[in-house]
Amino acid sequence: MKYFDYFSFDTLGETLEFLKKQKHFVKIISGGTDLIIEFRKNSPKLENIDKVLDISRLRVLKVIEEDNDYVYIGPSCTHTEIVKNDIINKYFPALVEACLSIGCLQTRNQGTIGGNIVNSSPSADTVPALVSYNAELELLKDENIERIFKVKDFIKGPYKNELAKDEMLYCIRIPKDNTEDRLHVFEKLGRRNALSITRISVCANALLEDGKIKKITIVPGAVLPRFKNMKIAEDFLTGKKPQKEVLREASELVAKEVFDEVGERWSTPYKKPVLEKMAFVALCKMFKIEII
């Protein structure tokens, strides 16, 4: 167990002020469902860290709003809050599915979307959904200096991201293009049906026009060091009718693209065929094609 000092402020201003003043890296804590475990393990990731800054009391980080262009999600929203939110359910059902798949009810009540993103695990479940919806992050330094990243660019590798030491994640915003007409899917595989780290997931959404795929994004989870769209499969599918054989071919492309990148590992003989099948299952589900 690693021990630390705890700080918490009433306002965003004071919080940012405090962050700026620190010489060492301070750890922001939100739900703590990732961080406390790291502290308990005395993880090497926490070397040099002896202060924890609790942001869970800041109400501004807990709102979900929309305007014409975006839906804005406060990073301190818990998975349960997202699952219950009407706006998210209306536009981003795959994100709802992703949040619903996390841990167990207690984890979902405590863990937050911001924590899930900033922890930047390759098996973070909300991230494939966010990437598939082309979500962006607003990072705040002091109340004026803001940097914006696409989620897929923000995460640089396993547990690595662009967050600077005096910066915090302020908002997650997701563009609202054609969202209402899209089809969505999130498929996840773990060793268990609850409380299980994702082995493979596939998140996708698509827009159809005259029975043909006008636009599609496919983002796998837990198989790559960084999250990304499966460009080759997406291009292959664009303009085609979503028929079983086409989807099967696209799934092969997904597996190929992933494993061309990561190469052969201990788990590849399993993960490669299964990713292909998972992609196929996800695509069929999305386009409402029955498989048994």
Add this chain to the structure above:
Amino acid sequence: MDEKRNIIRIDGYEKVTGRAKYCGDLYFDRMLYGKILRSKYAHAKILNINYEKALEIKGVHGVVTSWDVPGEKTIGAIRFDHFPFATDKALYSGDGIAAVACESEEICDRALEAINVEYEELPAIFDMFEAMKKESPIIKEEFDSNILTHYPLRKGNVEQGFKSSDLILEREFNTQFVEHAYIETEAVIAVPGEAKDCYEIYGSIQCPHSTRKGVARTMGVPLKNIRIIQANMGGAFGGKDDSMTILAVRACVLAKKTNRPVKVVYSREESIIDTYKRHPYNLKYKIGVSKDGKIQAMKVLMYADSGAYLSMTPFVTWRSVVQATGPYEVENVETDIYGIATNNPYTGAFRGFGSPQIIYAQESLMDEVAEKLGMDGVELRRINGYKQGSTTASCQKLEGHKVSLMEAMDKVIEKSDYFNKKEEFKIYNAKSERFKKGIGLSCSFRGCSLGAEGTDATGAIVSVQADGSIYILAGLAENGQGLKTTFSKIAADVFGIDVSNCSYLPQDTGFIADGGPTVASRSTLMGGSAVKLGAEIVRDRIKDSVKKTLEASSLDDIVFENGKVINIKNKKEIEFKKACEIAYFDGKNITAYGWYKAPDVYWDEEIGQGPAYFTYVYGSQIAELTVDTWTGKIFVDNAYAAHDVGNAINYTGTLGQIYGGVVQGMGYGLFEEVDVQDGFIKNTNLDEYFIPTVKDFGNIYPIVIENPDKYGPSGGKSLGEPTIELMSSAINNAVSNAMGKRFYKIPIDLETIVTGKQLKRKQKRGSEA
């Protein structure tokens, strides 16, 4: 029957409301916290331990090593080979080297870091077959080889049997290390007593009297100086036996050194690293059958990884040898089992105790034999399975109790609609590309209680108060299994009153005689009988006192029913309460000790023959499942479990045992494996060691069979362990039925289904699960 179904658990209120104190909740004045330093190597000589730096840290009150153990350095239930503090050598990665007592756990962490141990790493052996090689070094000096135990069994002539067989099948099976994963991790508080060299030990201790022996031995004091007081238990499953003796010794040595109470609570990681596991087995079965399905001969060769210590390996492997050929009549049997020392984590008692491994193998084998003969596994089992008067592999005639194997099978088959489902699934599977459905059965017999392992006797105190309320205390312990309720029910039935009139006293070795360990599914059978005998003694004394009031001419006319004591001849009756009051004022001792000694059993160790157990239970389970052949995921849609319990004294408790055992069996077959690499456990918490959650299985249908046993209290006998031993083979058979492919290793994980074998990651990577 209805009354049986509605018993309220007598320790339910305090557990549901959170009032029940577990050991971790207890605090004593001036109490310190203890922590254990464990070995850095799986096998090493300890050259020097320097802890001066640790003692300099503020808040550190004591550091102890093997040197500080005042009595013998070893404990052991069967042989004294286990060092609570490694002396000279560390034999596995969980071995304790030193312990600290400090003002807080945080200080303990720092103190442990400040201890400097010089090791000389020794060549370690992690593979049983490697360990058996002539040229391999001997791991345990007190044994003359790495083969710690060997039990043979010889019956008839196997060569002859194979000669008269039409089909001979040889198959090899492997099982894994498994963790008990009780909710509550190990915890102990050792408190120096007021009298000289006396200690009180509170803890999550499964067998208080066994722990007392080990503590007294190592502290160098008589048994009477040590009192073990059991706190409420958050589960044990066999796992809090000698492991807790080790912990109690460690805490007690710290308490002696500091002269203050010391509390040690293992973290989940420590719990997994330190304590024993279920034995991994390698099993080689050879079976010969004639065309008509009659088994002619069986030859079984088994190896069990004992790890670094003997622990319960002799008894565990002995049970395996008795039951290795399953509930089948076989004329010619040759069985051998060897317990092997390695530098792996040590293995010991775990619900099932040497049966889950063999049943997994032998019941999988039965289905494969049947398939080769072109018959259903059920048919093969019917042909060979035990019937009334059958003879076991050790030539014991099964009589004096109802041999209900066929009844169990018939009932579970009927309930599950086994044969129709098989047909349905054939049709379904032919159409389905992704999902395959299957159904599989297994069955077993199991010897009740300790059998020829050792002395089998136990006692209980039944103390009736003047107002008709009752205290009960027995020598066997409540580990979460519901013993308090069952024992109370047994006493309450004798007095014809409701269970709610009973209170169960805290388990304390100072107040109750040593009645052996709480193991081997023996509590209801043995302890329950002792309670019943005790209650009957008191009942008869009360009868004597109320004879006049009830104007009874004979004591036989007096019965205890519905809270009343009644003269059945003249219908005169008084309240039970009133009867107790009369007896009390009559100067009667209305407290009594019941003592029950099991009928004699016998075993010839040379040839493995004899009546091993005085009675047996029978059971059969069916798994009905869906395999997602694309991902390798298996989901047990329906599980059916039929068990003969003699008499379901506490019906709800009976169901609870079945549900729990079935799910634990699913974990054994599908999910659970302690990943031991080079002697170190890689999955040290429950995020990586997978026990099934409530979302990982479908329906469970318990079928309770009641054929009262003449030896059990009101006919009740064993259930706890039978429930866990069958599911893994039922699942294996169902998977084969679904996929038309057989597997010979558990757990059947995702990778096994998709690639045909388990895949192991060599080094731990953060990003990979």
